[in-house]
Amino acid sequence: MTHKIAVLGTGKIGEALLGGMLRAGRAPADLLVTVRRAERAVALRARHGVETVGNAEAAKNADILILAVKPQDMAALLDELAPHTPADRLVISAAAGITTGFVESHLTPGTPVVRVMPNTPALVDEAMSVISGGTHATEEHLAHAEDIFNGVGKTLRLPESQQDAATALSGSGPAYFYFLVEAMTDAGILLGLPRDKAHDLIVQAAIGASVMLRDSGEHPVTLRGAVTSPGGTTISAIRELENHGVRAALIAALEAARDRSRQLAAGA
Ligand SMILES: NC(=O)C1=CN([C@@H]2O[C@H](COP(=O)(O)OP(=O)(O)OC[C@H]3O[C@@H](n4cnc5c(N)ncnc54)[C@H](OP(=O)(O)O)[C@@H]3O)[C@@H](O)[C@H]2O)C=CC1
Numbered sequence: 001m002t003h004k005i006a007v008l009g010t011g012k013i014g015e016a017l018l019g020g021m022l023r024a025g026r027a028p029a030d031l032l033v034t035v036r037r038a039e040r041a042v043a044l045r046a047r048h049g050v051e052t053v054g055n056a057e058a059a060k061n062a063d064i065l066i067l068a069v070k071p072q073d074m075a076a077l078l079d080e081l082a083p084h085t086p087a088d089r090l091v092i093s094a095a096a097g098i099t100t101g102f103v104e105s106h107l108t109p110g111t112p113v114v115r116v117m118p119n120t121p122a123l124v125d126e127a128m129s130v131i132s133g134g135t136h137a138t139e140e141h142l143a144h145a146e147d148i149f150n151g152v153g154k155t156l157r158l159p160e161s162q163q164d165a166a167t168a169l170s171g172s173g174p175a176y177f178y179f180l181v182e183a184m185t186d187a188g189i190l191l192g193l194p195r196d197k198a199h200d201l202i203v204q205a206a207i208g209a210s211v212m213l214r215d216s217g218e219h220p221v222t223l224r225g226a227v228t229s230p231g232g233t234t235i236s237a238i239r240e241l242e243n244h245g246v247r248a249a250l251i252a253a254l255e256a257a258r259d260r261s262r263q264l265a266a267g268a
């Protein structure tokens, strides 16, 4: 049976999922999207050929509701949806920090809720989406969520107690790599390379390293060791990274992201 799927709050991540579902072969007629601003509706129609509907209409007509508003907008959206959402809808929340318990508490008792943390490489079908079930989510509900998110990359089930950590590593993860590329491109400019050439060199190094990390089966320490010649260039750079506390900075940064996810759960 083909499910009708609604994306409620079609911003950056909602649009990435919408595009992925269309690429995966879902018919535009089986997809409903909601937005807050009229110009966003126009842009989505132009880019994807989909019509927008109101939140209440989406809740009435779709079998699966994907909530993709900011955590701070989630309570208002749930209150708007509650009177129109029968308990047989599968509700999937993609919001950082927001717990399945929070979503359940706003909806008809018994509503199945799944929490998912995707990331923006969904735009190129290379997302990682971490999936956890709420109180009333069955294996079938989790499988529906996996089916949707497998269309834009990989999925991984984790207990909900690990979702804030997964958000720090995986949801926010791509940003850290963009930050590194940005900083390393600046370094290339300092070393006298043109910006576009520095960018190309760093991006290809990142792609090559990523494919090796994924496909070689080797530990990152082994892969780094193979680059690090005795008395050579790489170890000179590594010493500076350690001197500047980059490893400790990354650990502190991800801990801060995990803590922020917890704060968002508390409505901060
Ligand atoms: N960006 C990312 O990498 C990731 C984000 N997430 C999560 O996804 C969610 C969305 O993030 P992101 O896409 O970045 O944010 P965006 O601001 O781009 O998207 C949220 C969208 O929801 C719309 N919106 C807000 N309230 C309503 C409403 N009541 N009805 C309909 N639409 C509404 C907003 O409209 P308007 O534009 O008018 O404000 C906006 O377009 C967040 O909860 C975030 O934690 C999860 C994983 C990764």
Ligand SMILES: O=C(O)[C@@H]1CCC=N1
Binding pocket: 096, 167, 171, 172
């Ligand atoms: O920065 C954020 O809060 C969202 C959640 C994960 C990635 N972006």
